[in-house]
Amino acid sequence: MDIAPIGSFGLGSAWGWLTYLLARGARRVVLTSSVLAGATLLLAAEVFILAGRVSTLTFVLGAALAFLIHLGWNKQLRSSARSRAP
Amino acid sequence: MLSTVLAQVPQASTLQLWGAGAFGAIIGWYVYYVNRYRKADVQLSDLVSVVGVLGGGAILAIFPARTDLFGAYGIGLFAGFFGYLFVLAILVAASKNFDRDYFLDGRRKRLPDHYYIPAELQQPVRPLAVPGEVSIQIQARGTAESSSQPAGSSRPARQRTRGP
Numbered sequence: 001m002d003i004a005p006i007g008s009f010g011l012g013s014a015w016g017w018l019t020y021l022l023a024r025g026a027r028r029v030v031l032t033s034s035v036l037a038g039a040t041l042l043l044a045a046e047v048f049i050l051a052g053r054v055s056t057l058t059f060v061l062g063a064a065l066a067f068l069i070h071l072g073w074n075k076q077l078r079s080s081a082r083s084r085a086p
Numbered sequence: 087m088l089s090t091v092l093a094q095v096p097q098a099s100t101l102q103l104w105g106a107g108a109f110g111a112i113i114g115w116y117v118y119y120v121n122r123y124r125k126a127d128v129q130l131s132d133l134v135s136v137v138g139v140l141g142g143g144a145i146l147a148i149f150p151a152r153t154d155l156f157g158a159y160g161i162g163l164f165a166g167f168f169g170y171l172f173v174l175a176i177l178v179a180a181s182k183n184f185d186r187d188y189f190l191d192g193r194r195k196r197l198p199d200h201y202y203i204p205a206e207l208q209q210p211v212r213p214l215a216v217p218g219e220v221s222i223q224i225q226a227r228g229t230a231e232s233s234s235q236p237a238g239s240s241r242p243a244r245q246r247t248r249g250p
Contacts (some may be wrong), residue, residue: 007110007160014114014167015140021121022133035130039137046141050149050156077190 008047008055012062015043019063020070103158106149110162111169113139118170 019036026032040063048056098106117139124132140163149155178184183195197203 003154003157003161005157007157007163009160010110010162010164011140011160014117014163017167018117018121018136022136031130032133035133039133042137043141046146047156050146050151052152055157074190077186081187081190 004051004055005058008051008059009062011043011047012059012064013066015040015059016063016066016068017070020067020074024074098153098155098158103154106155106158107162107165109148110159110164111166112162114163114166114168115170116166118167 019040023029023032023036044056044059047059117136121136145156145159149159175189178186178188187193
């Protein structure tokens with residue numbers, strides 16, 4: 001069984017989760033977003049070289065999914081904290 | 087022709103696969119740990135470091151292309167990174183001093199009078215998120231309450247408002 005696509009999904013998930021953390025903490029949003037996008041392309045290129053096209057797709061999918069899940073979780077935490085605030 | 091090329095690709099042994107997975111797990115755990123204890127705002131050098139650690143030249147050099155080693159590394163990385171978050175969530179859920187808002191900005195219950203945190207101990211800054219609007223509200227409230235802080239607490243006000 002080829003485990004490269006699964007591993008690429010794992011790498012992408014960790015990267016997507018981390019991307020949200022790093023992007024949220026940045027002051028220069030445009031610069032940070034550009035650097036993060038460039039870094040994502042770099043990692044995707046690495047995955048393509050090491051593991052091929054399918055793995056690159058699973059990497060991007062994992063990154064996008066983790067980013068969105070993290071974003072959603074954070075929003076949900078914020079709204080629940082705000083609703084409980086006196 | 088493709089089958090000839092694929093036949094020439096070296097296959098990784100089980101021990102190598104486990105090694106690559108364990109290596110990825112350590113990297114993933116450590117990346118989450120380092121980011122959680124990061125005190126300053128994100129710098130360009132931080133991004134370069136993270137990309138370098140996750141998939142830098144070392145990864146390209148260690149794992150030959152078209153082998154399962156890279157896959158095992160990615161699976162291990164996932165396990166280490168999200169394993170840290172999972173363990174943290176279990177510890178927060180088990181503790182009476184924290185609730186799930188800890189993941190928002192690191193808030194926790196105020197220390198009782200007879201407890202204190204030694205000043206030399208490092209406090210984690212970013213459990214999950216970064217200070218946002220909720221933290222700002224807490225900061226405003228914390229400023230108003232600062233006069234009622236217990237005398238035994240040694241944590242400075244800035245750390246308390248920004249989280250662990």
